[in-house]
Amino acid sequence: MIEVEQHLARVLDAVQPVPAERIEVARAAGRTLADDAISVHDIPAFENSSMDGYAVRFADVEHAAVDRPVVLEVVADVPAGSTLDPAVRAGQAARIMTGSAVPSDADTIVPFEHTADGLTPEVPPTVTVLTPPREAGVFVRRRADDVATGDLLLVAGTLLGPRHLAGLLAAGLTHVQVARAPRVAIVATGDELVTDGSALGRGQVPESSGAMIAALAREDGADVMTVTTVADVDTAVLQVVAELEDAGADVVVLTGGVSAGAYDAVKSALGSNGSMQFDAVAMQPGKPQGFGVTPHGTLLFGLPGNPVSTAVSWEVFVRPALLALQSRDDLRRRTVRATVSSGWRCPPDRRQYVPVVLDTTDPAAWTVRPTSAGHSGSHLVGSLALTQAYAVVPASTSQVHAGDVVDVMLVT
């Protein structure tokens, strides 16, 4: 058996990042930034008001009080988006709205609430200030106090999410270079698989892994080319892989047929022609793993067919490769430590990945329990529906007890 890290290193060594492409920021959520994003605007881009009210000279109003109101002449109105920069001399004010550019002659904003009449339907000829500003400059948002032109906003490798889009657009970037979406094809192998919902005959099972892997791949930025099923026949496996390679797949994920059985077609077809190497990896589930690269550079994964093994193998090997193809800065799932509320036995000499449910009732003390009470089995696919994370238990541990603290890989 080889260690998980050894197999993962072999996989990652084979990854050649996909090229970058230029797309609209508005469409970039879920994509990985290929170049550093440098701001082309200051944020804010100009001095503007943070309140609706009047732009004034501080010196005019600093001693205003209810019993010593200051009356200023209103000489202009500056709605948001206005390009006006009206002169505001001593004893004058300009009406101004939140976000409007502060007139160059003014230095302070008096909100409507600090005036005698507040907001009036028309721009009034004068305004009476009753409350003095705390200091010069209040309610003025300074140019570049968030981001300056030329600042490094985001580094290459960042996964873009909703908030990144807002920051990029505010910084004046309408387009970004992102990694092209890797093209992923999924091939479920097995004579026993039923895909059309028809009544199960003896020995048949619904095909349940293809859709899961496709959804996982899409979650991480893949363009899923196809999800297909083939029989346990060497020629069928070879043919589908050749077709997918011709169609430009970056990754082909095959499930099933990789262990020691008489009809393990992935292993016999792709192992004997040298496309894939098969190893026993010291993990449970997920021990039998196939991996290879075609002459054209398509990554071939042969994942074990037991559905929980498939799901775990995705997390441990395929997902990091998919992210590395996109030059993502972090290939790992988020991991927390949590206390076990109900223990389980562990297999000897294999790192265990146990599907678990999280209890986050006490946010400062999360607990986990196996999704499937009392046992873990790579065939327990119904329980996958409830799984929120995988507890990762070292190979040296033979028993996890209630109260033990374990590493937990979050997948939801």
Ligand SMILES: Nc1nc2c(c(=O)[nH]1)N[C@H]1C(S)=C(S)[C@@H](COP(=O)(O)OP(=O)(O)OC[C@H]3O[C@@H](n4cnc5c(N)ncnc54)[C@H](O)[C@@H]3O)O[C@H]1N2
């Ligand atoms: N003699 C040995 N037998 C097995 C070994 C071993 O070391 N020696 N390893 C076991 C382990 S561990 C695993 S994991 C499985 C992996 O087997 P395969 O990858 O060859 O998978 P299959 O035999 O094709 O299927 C296993 C199981 O999963 C069901 N399956 C497969 N694909 C799907 C799918 N798309 N949707 C739903 N269910 C699926 C299949 O019907 C089988 O029940 O090998 C052990 N055997």
Ligand code: MOO
């Ligand atoms: O490794 Mo298998 O995936 O134990 O069931």
